[in-house]
Amino acid sequence: MSSLIEIQNQIALLQKQAEEIRAAELAATVADILGKMDAFGITLEDLERAKGRGRKPAAAAGKSGNPAPVKYRGPNGETWSGRGLMPRWLSALVAQGQSRESFAV
Known part of the structure; x- marks a missing residue:
């Protein structure tokens, strides 16, 4: 049976390993994304436009361009x-x- 201190040490070691793995995978993923962006000619502006697709800009979200007619x-x-x-x-x-x-x- 393990003591609390031993388990906490194992947790700390595993968290450190997880952070190292994440950093390595992040670097590989970013490199892959940059390569695909270069291959397809994608710019940051393209990504921003695609991110906002289907949504109205914040300033225009509340009102439509056509006010209701006077009754x-x-x-x-x-x-x-x-x-x-x-x-x-x-x-x-x-x-x-x-x-x-x-x-x-």
Whole structure:
């Protein structure tokens, strides 16, 4: 039966070996990737474009290029697309007894 200290020493030795193996494999993998990049003429810019494929840039992720059309217009020129919460100007007018449809465009 091994003591705790012996097991901890074995763990430390195995971790050191694992780090050495990882470093060697990493170097070989990087060399392989660089060779393939040279063979196919791949640049870092190509990799960045491919990495972002299927995703929108962070700045444009929240909004589309086409805003929703205006469906309601208030007496002072306020507008609302009908999406999201009803704006305060329209809520106040509806609370006064006017219908939402009377402000439809």
